[in-house]
Amino acid sequence: MKRTSVNPWSWSLKLGYHQAEILEDIKRQLVCAGQTSVDAQGNPQHTDDMRGQMALALENLEAVLEAAGMSLSNITRLNIYTTDMDETMEHFDVLGAGFGAFNATPPMTLLGVTRLAIPTLMFEIEATAAD
Template sequence: MQRMPVNPWDWSQSLGYHQAEIVSGAQRQLTVAGQTSVDATGAPQHADDMRAQITLALDNLEAVLTGAGMTLADVTRLGVYATDVDAALQNFDLMGMRFGPHGVKPPMTLLGVTRLALPGLMFEIEAVAQQ
């Protein structure tokens, strides 16, 4: 699989994402449902702690990718939902810490929402990955 970033402007790269990517040569695509801060039984974790919720949501995303034989390096699109966008952005260094070592900056959208599916959840991340 080859990825070619498309960035008519370069401001988004300093925030950790490309405006777009052309992906060619991919054989498999994985669409990952929104991952949140829940344990293996689906019980919400880390109430009122955005940083811990982002960390566990990313752990859960990586677990799903691993189950499909993929890594964060294969992610080509992210959708991020937060009940407090400012708090999420204050902790977005976690995204860079996870994706940076893989050398990828998948296009993403961050949306503020009034609530997520389960009470207490503040952060959700969905992804598309390709190999």
């Protein structure tokens, strides 16, 4: 897969994402469901701990990608949902560290929501990946 970033402005690069990417020569595309802070049985973890929830949601996303033979470097689009925007931004380095290890800066949207499907969850991340 060939990726060409599109950034008419540079401000988003400081936050770790491109405004857009042109994708060419795609063999496979993976559409992931939203990943949250749950264990292998689907039980919520890290109640009242945004940093813990973000880290586990990212680990769960990596597990889905790995099961498909991919990694964070294959992500072409991120949608992030949070019930507390300020708390999420305070701990955004969790995502930066995960994606930074792959030098990945996929286009993303961060959206504040009233609640997620399970009331104790505060953070959800969904992705599209390709190779």
